[in-house]
Amino acid sequence: DKGATWVVSLPDGQEVNHLQEQIPVAQIAFHPDGKQLALLGEWETVVLWRWNPTDWIDEACGRLLRGNLTQAEWSTYFPDEPYHATCASSSIQNE
Structure with a gap:
């Protein structure tokens, strides 16, 4: 490329x-x-x-996001994937 x-x-x-x-x-x-x-x-x-992709995830979770994606956000962006935590240091948000 x-x-x-x-x-x-x-x-x-x-x-x-x-x-x-x-x-x-x-x-x-x-x-x-x-x-x-x-x-x-x-x-x-x-x-x-x-x-390192792990650093990108840590940066996004620590600075860009408020924590894990909610289940509604997950359904919007990853509709065919089972929901799971996106940020290891945050609790799962219901909505």
């Missing part, structure tokens, strides 16, 4: 994550904490990605 960056596990080459960025990427490097990936664009633009 044009503009995509893949993070792969070495030595097995399995895809760990697929990042879509709108800038041509010239260089990449991991932050020393191992949780962020820095993408340096051709126009000297730096983008930091949390590359």
